[in-house]
Amino acid sequence: MKRSSQLNRRSPLLAIYALLVFAFLYLPIVVLILYSFNRDGVGGFPPKHLTIAWYRLLFTDSAIWDSVLNSLLVAAAAVVLSLTLGLLAALALDRATFPGKSIFRRLVLLPLILPGIITGLSLLMFAVLRGLPLSLVTVLLGHGTALISVATTELFAGLQKIDRAQEEASLDLGATPWQTFWRVTLPNLKLSLIAAGLLIFTLSMDEIAVTFFLIGRDNTLPLEIWARLRRGITPEINAISTLIFAVSVILILVWYQIRTRTTGKEAHELLERP
Amino acid sequence: MPWRSANDIEMYSRAYKWIVSTPPILWVGIFLLLPYALMFAHSFWLVRDGTIVHEWNLENYAKLFQNPVYLEVLFRTMRMAAGVTLLSLLLGYPLAYYMSFHTGHSKDLLYQLVIVPLWVSYLVRGYAWKTILGSEGILNGFLEYLHVTSAPVSFFLYSPFAVVLMLTHIYTPFVFLPLYASLEHIPRNLVEASHDLGAGSRATFLRVILPLSLPGLLAGATFAFVLTLGDFLAPLLVGGPSSIMIANIVQSLFGTAYDWPLGAAISVCILLLTISLLVLTERLENRWSFR
Secondary structure, three states: OHHHHHHOOOOHHHHHHHHHHHHHHHHHHHHHHHHHOOOOOOOOOOOOOOOOHHHHHHOHHHHHHHHHHHHHHHHHHHHHHHHHHHHHHHHHHHHHHOOOOOHHHHHHHHHHHHHHHHHHHHHHHHHHHHOOOOOOOHHHHHHHHHHHHHHHHHHHHHHHHOOOHHHHHHHOOOOHHHHHHHHHHHHHHHHHHHHHHHHHHHHHHHHOHHHHOOOOOOOOHHHHHHHHHHHOOOOOHHHHHHHHHHHHHHHHHHHHHHHHHHHHHHHHHHHHOO | EEEEEEEEHHHHHHHHHHHHHHHHHHHHHHHHHHHHHHHHHOOEEEOOOOOEEOOOOOHHHHHHHOOOOHHHHHHHHHHHHHHHHHHHHHHHHHHHHHHHHHOOOOOOHHHHHHHHHHHOHHHHHHHHHHHHHHOOOOHHHHHHHHOOOOOOOOOOOOHHHHHHHHHHHHHHHHHHHHHHHHHHHHHHHHHHHHEEEEOOOHHHHHHHHHHHHHHHHHHHHHHHEEEEEEOOOHHHHOOOOOHHHHHHHHHHHOOOOHHHHHHHHHHHHHHHHHHHHHHHHHHHHHHHHHO
């Protein structure tokens, strides 16, 4: 990569353009955070009289915190559900042959690219047909099922990098397939599992398109925000959004670190390839 | 990358293969394939006296093509999706190009800076745009502060423009990622060779870099287009009556209008449109990618 530096001619116009794109990407986030501290609420310019009153108000708002709890419960359960099924699906795709394997692969990945409304409505019809009442359980079903796609992609990538000779050695030395799975395969996948889990957790916490159609009486946090938005804008929403943003960024930084550790070398090799 | 030969997987017993593949196949069959199939089935049923009757017919699809409203909204949605795609590319491509070819040590940091907004929830970013664009909003406040305008401008919010702007903001990082990856994969000696052989920067870009980045460009563009096509939240959040998109019709048919079969028929159309686009672009990507 070093040789390419001689191609790096200065190009101020392009640099300014890139800066403007970054400004566009960050403008709403900056506005969001800034106005969460604005005494006079959202709107007007410039923001003046910085205050943490909206955060205080937020901490006494029990409806929001109930919805945060609901979201955390759903996200945690969705991680367990989709990681378990995603791990099995990744193992199946990596190691088994069965009729319809390529159809299965495409079907698992479909929720990743299909608009959420289609997956959400399909599951709604399924719930109605089976007589399942809409509740956090149906939301979990939606998240868990849709996010198998993410778990499978991440874990399949992880499996591809494991040296299979280790498992072969374990089997040759007399360990049962069960022992080999717990003592060799799973520890090797540890980082991929954590990375996928964090990603799924964040995605589930933020999910709205699928949730929209599967929600019962108890709201998740995005749906609670949605309901309030219909009634009007309040700086409390800025405050809770700023908090979620901070948590998301922390989770994503952790995820990114783990992911770079698992795939960094690989990506580097790919870049160096002539 | 150690690619495995087919007989590598012989080391796993039949039982092992059964145990790992049965649960996900069953789960995906029951909770994904069956619901999607149910969507197809509904599109051939009808509503009579407020209940869904399981009589197989093509009436819903006939309605779609007879009533000009549906096609009109579908075409508007496709225009808006094309707008979002184009704008995301206009923002994403120069950024990816700049980062790939003109930044040195700061590359990784800049890359992470593009990723971060991706993880701010969709809803929150839409909400932020609402507070910026509203008639009591920040943009209007800013313009009045600068004395550019004296009264609030109301057309920023609740317009197709606001929807396209919001979705462009959301999909630009998605478009950027595959673009940047494909630019990073371009062997730098090809670019040097082009310069050595006397091509200027422009010719090198048009004849070497752009063609080699087409697979990434296509992947990003497909993503932005397909996801905009099925979006219903942005029009509800920042759009007005003039920016109703096709998924809003589906949503209202499943809600207050209560005509699930018709809504299912439109969903099936969105689904088929999406899948055919994916198949088409996958073919093109395979043709354009060089190894």
